[in-house]
Amino acid sequence: MKKILWIGLPLALVLLAEGFYQAIYVAPTEATMGNIQRIFYYHFPSAIMALLFPYVNFIASIVYLSTRNSNPLRAQAADALALASAEMTLIFCTIGLATGMLWARPVWGIWWTWDERLTSFLMLWLIYVSYLLLRRFTAGGQTQTLAAVLSVFAAIDVPIVYMSIRWWRTQHPSPVIGGGPNSGLDPSMWPAVWWNLAGWFVWGVMLVTLRYQVERKRQHAHQQSVQQVLETA
Amino acid sequence: MQKNNVALRVTIATVVIVGTILYLAVTGVNANKSYYVTIHELQSMGNHAYTRHLRVAGNVEPGSIEREGAHAQFTLMEQGNKLRVDYTGGDPPPDTFKDNAQALAVGMYGRDGVFHATQIQAKCASKYAPAAPGAKPSETASMAQPR
Numbered sequence: 001m002k003k004i005l006w007i008g009l010p011l012a013l014v015l016l017a018e019g020f021y022q023a024i025y026v027a028p029t030e031a032t033m034g035n036i037q038r039i040f041y042y043h044f045p046s047a048i049m050a051l052l053f054p055y056v057n058f059i060a061s062i063v064y065l066s067t068r069n070s071n072p073l074r075a076q077a078a079d080a081l082a083l084a085s086a087e088m089t090l091i092f093c094t095i096g097l098a099t100g101m102l103w104a105r106p107v108w109g110i111w112w113t114w115d116e117r118l119t120s121f122l123m124l125w126l127i128y129v130s131y132l133l134l135r136r137f138t139a140g141g142q143t144q145t146l147a148a149v150l151s152v153f154a155a156i157d158v159p160i161v162y163m164s165i166r167w168w169r170t171q172h173p174s175p176v177i178g179g180g181p182n183s184g185l186d187p188s189m190w191p192a193v194w195w196n197l198a199g200w201f202v203w204g205v206m207l208v209t210l211r212y213q214v215e216r217k218r219q220h221a222h223q224q225s226v227q228q229v230l231e232t233a
Numbered sequence: 234m235q236k237n238n239v240a241l242r243v244t245i246a247t248v249v250i251v252g253t254i255l256y257l258a259v260t261g262v263n264a265n266k267s268y269y270v271t272i273h274e275l276q277s278m279g280n281h282a283y284t285r286h287l288r289v290a291g292n293v294e295p296g297s298i299e300r301e302g303a304h305a306q307f308t309l310m311e312q313g314n315k316l317r318v319d320y321t322g323g324d325p326p327p328d329t330f331k332d333n334a335q336a337l338a339v340g341m342y343g344r345d346g347v348f349h350a351t352q353i354q355a356k357c358a359s360k361y362a363p364a365a366p367g368a369k370p371s372e373t374a375s376m377a378q379p380r
Contacts (some may be wrong), residue, residue, distance in 0.1 A: 028363030033331055037361060108354050109327030115268045169268045169290075171337070174358045183359035 004213075008206030015199030022192035033107055041192045043099035044177075045200040048179040050092035050124065051158050053204060056085035056203045058155040068145070076219050079144045082151065083135065084211035088204050089154075090174035108171065114149060116164040117172035124161060269337050272314040275348075282342045290356065291316060295332035303351070307324060309336060320350040329355040 029039035060082035066077040100118070101111050112118065128211035129152045135143055167175050176183055185193065276282070291309030298307040305320045317365040318338045320326070330336060330353060340350035 031362045031364045032331075032334065032358060034328075034364075036328075038363070107327060107329045107357055109324060109330070110350075110354055113354070170353065171356060174359045176359045176361065179359050184361075185300060186362050188363060189361060 004206055004209045008202060008209070012199055012203040012206055015195060015202055019192065019195035020090045022195050025188050027192040028186065036103060036106055039099050039103045041196050043096060043103060044193065045196045046092045047096040047100060047121070048197065049200055049204050050089055050096050050121075052201075053085045053089040053092065053208070054124070054128075054151070054154040054158050056208070057082050057089060058151045060085060061151040064144060065148050074170060079148075080215035080219060081147065081208075081214050082144075083104065083215055084208045086128055086131050086147075086151070087206045087211060090125070090132065091207075092200075092204065093121070093125045094129065096121065112172075113171045113172040115172060116168040117161065117170045119163050120157060120161040124154060124157050127157060258300075270313045272309060272316045273341060275316065276314065278296075283344055286339070286341060288337050288339045288354075289342075290318060290335065290337050293330070293332055293354050298330075298332070300326075306338075309338065309348075316348055317346065318348045318350050318352050322351050322353070326353045327355045329357065347374050 018043065023038050027038065028040065032129055060078045063078035064075045064082060067078065073204055101123075105111050127150060131147055131154075134150065135147050138146070164170060174183065176185060263327055268280070269290040272289060272291050275287065275289050276288040278285075291311040294310045294315065298305060300306075303322060303325050305326055307320075309316045309318055320338065320340075322365075332380065335356040335358060337354040337356055338348055338350035339352040340348060342348050367370065
């Protein structure tokens with residue numbers, strides 16, 4: 001556990017500090033929105049991470065589902081990763097929603113609207129809230145399997161979230177990055193984007209790794225206590 | 234035997250629930266096909282335009298904003314089409330509501346040819362550009378008031 005902490009944490013902090021400096025001091029003030037636009041340098045990375053980590057969760061869940069009978073030990077490791085990445089997704093999704101709402105109020109005039117991008121992203125949030133509630137409050141052998149099924153819904157929702165601003169008319173801006181003509185970031189804004197993407201990614205990977213290791217320890221401890229009960233029975 | 238029974242019941246319940254949700258979703262989508270309509274679509278809607286609560290999108294025509302407190306009148310334009318909008322609502326317009334901004338007006342189209350809006354939302358551009366050096370991005374005096 002110490003290795004990931006000693007390497008990952010300083011790296012993440014350095015990247016995030018540079019990202020903060022870039023976002024707040026170096027990047028230019030935006031023409032129509034002013035300084036509030038700087039939230040973008042946090043909103044965008046959080047949202048992107050919230051669309052990446054569900055696939056870690058999804059793949060780990062698939063591995064769990066396919067190996068739980070044939071290779072239970074691997075299945076447990078996969079499940080630990082699934083749990084860790086689910087929690088991380090929820091954190092990023094919450095930050096994405098919160099930064100979005102804080103940004104929306106002054107520039108759109110509303111905290112929220114039920115357009116396709118916001119609704120589908122909220123859906124992702126709800127799926128992972130229910131995932132974690134399921135894992136916390138159900139007992140018995142089926143918990144991990146049911147949770148794995150939920151991850152399928154998340155995996156389906158992510159492309160919808162991503163494409164929503166391309167498929168439908170939304171309140172949320174049309175694609176800024178990768179959009180057509182009349183879109184895009186001024187080149188001077190890109191460094192802030194890259195530093196923050198890197199920083200939040202490293203932070204996310206570090207937290208998932210730590211959480212995975214904690215979960216594995218809990219699994220081992222649980223296994224050992226079960227063994228003890230069986231042996232003394 | 235019991236296992237099959239439970240599986241069957243769960244499946245039926247799932248089908249019913251998913252089916253209901255899908256039905257609601259489809260009818261909801263049909264009722265509100267687009268998040269907003271363009272001025273051109275509004276004006277070609279015929280009689281429907283006057284009976285529906287709508288959201289219209291357009292760009293604010295430069296120089297057309299007249300404001301008194303929370304009341305505002307302005308013209309939206311989009312590809313040569315123009316729409317006069319009269320806004321009376323509780324909140325002052327958002328900070329980004331100024332000349333050439335993309336705006337959404339929510340309300341009803343009146344037979345007098347004026348769109349009576351009860352809500353104005355701004356839509357942000359997809360392009361982020363630095364403010365011209367020396368020029369401060371124009372800030373509206375009012376901070377958005379909490380609802």
